[in-house]
Amino acid sequence: MLRRLLFMVLLAWPLSGYSSELPDETREVIQALFPSATVIENKLPDLPVYPVYQLQELLGYAYLSTDFTRLPGFAGKPITMMIGLDTKGRFTGVKVLHHHEPVFLHGLGEEPLTEFVAQYEGRSLTEQIIVQASSRSARNATDNQVYFDGVSKATVSVLIINDTVLSSALQVARNKLAGFAQAAPTKARQDFYEPLSWQQLLDRGYLLKARLSAADVEDKLGRPLSDYPVDLEPLPGEPFTEIYFAYMNAPMVGRNLLGDQRYQAFMERLNGRGKVMMLMSRGTFPHVSADFVPGSTPSRIGLHQGQLAIEMRDLNWLEPGQAIAASGAPPLEIMNLFRVGGNAGFNPGSESTFHLDISLPRNHLVTDNARFTVPVRFSDDLFEAVEVQPGHQSNREPMWVGLWKERWWQIGVLVASLTLLTIVFARQKTLTRHPKLVHRFRWGFLLFTLFFIGFYAQGQLSVVNIYTLFLALWDDFSLNVFLLDPVIFILWCYTFVTLFIWGRGLFCGWLCPFGALQEMTSWLGQRLGLRQVKVPERWHRRLILLKYPILAGLVATAFYSLTLAEQLAEVEPFKTSITLYFVRYWPFVIYALGLLAIGLFIHKFYCRYLCPLGAGLAILGRFRLFSWLERVKRCGQPCQHCKNECGINAIRKDGRVDYDECIQCLECVVILRDQNQCVDAIVQNKQRQKQTRILATDAAGA
Known part of the structure; x- marks a missing residue:
């Protein structure tokens, strides 16, 4: 019991x-x-x-x-x-x-x-x-x-x-957990350097070497290399592979391998963010394959420290054919700089393990694999202990940096397009003398905005981004939040700057994917011969104010409940149309398609009356420094041509441009520069012709 x-x-x-x-x-x-x-x-x-x-x-x-x-x-x-x-x-x-x-x-x-x-x-x-x-x-x-x-x-x-x-x-x-504890952290000694040859670096353990012969590989694979269709048999006395490992943060290693000038440039570019290993190899089987993509993670070689897999990512910082500065270096076919660590971190003074994976296909069905493990422990002379404060985390590369690298070509295309758009707007008075050129450029850019910026790069700005900014300012502001999406970040920066130069219209008329979709819908409605509805002036002036209380309500709600504010932000059809390609629960799709359907009859209905993002941009746009859209004496008195042609009705009867509503389509500037459309130009031409005839008559009478 x-x-x-x-x-x-x-x-x-x-x-x-x-x-x-x-x-x-x-x-x-x-x-x-x-x-x-x-x-x-x-x-x-x-x-x-x-x-x-x-x-x-x-x-x-x-x-x-x-x-x-x-x-x-x-x-x-x-x-x-x-x-x-x-x-x-x-x-x-x-x-x-x-x-x-x-x-x-x-x-x-x-x-x-x-x-x-x-x-x-x-x-x-x-x-x-x-x-x-x-x-x-x-x-x-x-x-x-x-x-x-x-x-x-x-x-x-x-x-x-x-x-x-x-x-x-x-x-x-x-x-x-047992086996995951870290050894005492170390860092490279920055005051430790003397010029050394390649062999001296090897002898002192500052540079490490691993060599595999053809016999080593054949023994591991269990068959001769001649059984494989790819010719990997080295010449007599040459290695199957010979790999060298170097920790580049240590000046003793980096300066000797790169030379003083290149090492200084390397460290300035690294700027204390991360740890870098240099791998160099020669032989018939180098450490990266022929189809290795620069800037990516290698597939043939990997790194472990303790039980943890350590991330390795190529920096692609070496120049083509770059030579080793240390005297006596052998001819090296492949060299790569790899940033190591990631979430797992990396302690350079502790032992780590590299593994080399060899995969050789015998035919299209059978592939033989072998893994060789190489322990790596550099000389303790290169390192010193680091005193870590409680709660301190290693300084690794921020996540947004990797995202920007991954999307580098999208960033390049976007920046080039924004540069071109800026040049066009800066030179608008000259370029608008060529109406066909302006119209073709505008439609080409709208297609680019819809399909590249919108559908492909997912660069649709939203009122939700405004929530994020206000809430970040209210709490602890961190720029890292906004850097996570490079396309959105660049578009917001460009839009914010141009608000004070041209007003809201540059974004709303040229860079908003849903705005571009509405423009195309309106064009389609006209081509189909659908009757275009002109909202009466007094109703138009009232309806354009609707978007401001919508914006105020959304922002206020965000401070009460972010979840509720995000639900109410569905007043924007951007997510349904641009982000999800209309593949969504049917009420959202009906709403987005309904707005576009109205746009067949009323030009850019959503932009004019409902868009909270446009309202926010219009408020900031009032602080613009310039009024680029030139007006002349007869604009509105009596000429109403520009007003009648303005699809979004951003020109008042007295000829003034309402910059809060203008989308900067440049159509009124084209009319003003066209000698056959602008009433002021036509009247002046007639007066000049009349004066010329009078002078000619007087000259003939004399």
Whole structure:
């Protein structure tokens, strides 16, 4: 009886941590992440994690992501997740509890988000998780690389989720899991340098070398290299591969390999952001393949430190054919600079392990694989200990930097197009003397705006961006939130600057994808011979004020409830039409199509009367420095030609341009420059002709 009682006490021992303080909702979520759990303890005092047990066996830990990192999402607020991590560093699951990502809340729905986070279950921190578009998700996958299917319309959101999951899990693993603890951190000694030859760098352990012969590879593969159709047999005495490893942050290594001038330029460009390894190789099988894409992650070689897979990404900073400055260097066929670390970080003074994967196809059906592991430990002379303050995190490259690099060509095209548009507007008085040129350029640019900026690059600005700005200013402002989408950021910067030069019209008339779609709809209505409705002037002047209370109501609501404000922002049809290509729940589609249908009869109906974004831009546009649209004496008195031709009705009867409503289509400027359209020019021409005839008559009489 006593033994049975003692056994029951021991069995119940883990329950001592149990308290009713753990909310039922939290308990249910954790139970779903650990289905076999019998005991879920309260949050630990030393680290905000919930220990999870099956009887007395520790299964792992559950924790809230926001207790470890508050990386803001696309809407400026962090994404809250409950994450489960077992004792071996494997994810038992990820559950999104709360978020404000507009594309999921009021666009794609929650299903794509749920499907994305479901990919973490069973994956380990020892793997390098890379988020790619679904069409590229399996590209170049190796044993330690896992490619997740991304969500094409929510790239920024899923990258933020991935960064949040991995960075928080690493903090938990390093504090609670065996085998994940970090050694004492080190950094390169910046005062340690002397000129050395290539051989001296090798002899002192400042530069490391790994060499594989053909016999080594054949022994691992179990067959001779001659069995493979690709000729990889090296010449006698030459290696199958010979790889050199160098830690470039150390001046002793970097200065000797690059030379003083190039090393200084390298360090200035690096600017303290990250750690860089240089890999150099020669032989028939270099460390990167012939189809390696500069700036990407290598598939042949990988890096581990402890149990963690360390991210490696090519910097593409070396010049073609760049030579090694150290004397006595052998001829090297391939050289790459790799930024190393990522979420896992990298301790250069501790031992790490490189692995080289060799995959040789025997035929189109059979491929033989072999992995060679190379331990790497540089000389301790290169490093010094780092004193880390509590709560300090390593200085790694911000997420937005990688996003800008990934979209470099989109950024280039956008910047070039904005430069061209600026030149056209700056030279509008000259260019508008050529009406056909202006009209062709305008329609060409509108097509570019709709299909490239809108549908492809997803550069549709929204009133939700204004929420994000106001809420960021209200809380702790961070520019990183706005840098996450380079196309949106560049468009906002350009729009903000040009508001004070040309007013709101440059964006609304040229850079808004939905505005371009409306313009095309209006053109179609006219070509179909549909009767165009002219809103009476007195009603037009009242209706254009509607968008201002809509804007005020949305902004005020955002401070009360961001979720409600995002729902009310569906007054904008941008998400339905531009972001989701009209593939959405039918009421939203009917609403967007209804606005376009009205636009067949009333030119740019939504822009004129309902757009809260246009209202916000119009308010700022009142502070413009110039009034570029020239008016002359007879404009409005008596000439009404420009007013009658202005589709958006931004010209008053007295000839004045209403810059709050003008979309800068330049049509009135074209009319003013056209000697056959402008009444003032026609009258002046007639007066000159009359005067010429009088002078001619007087001359003939004389």
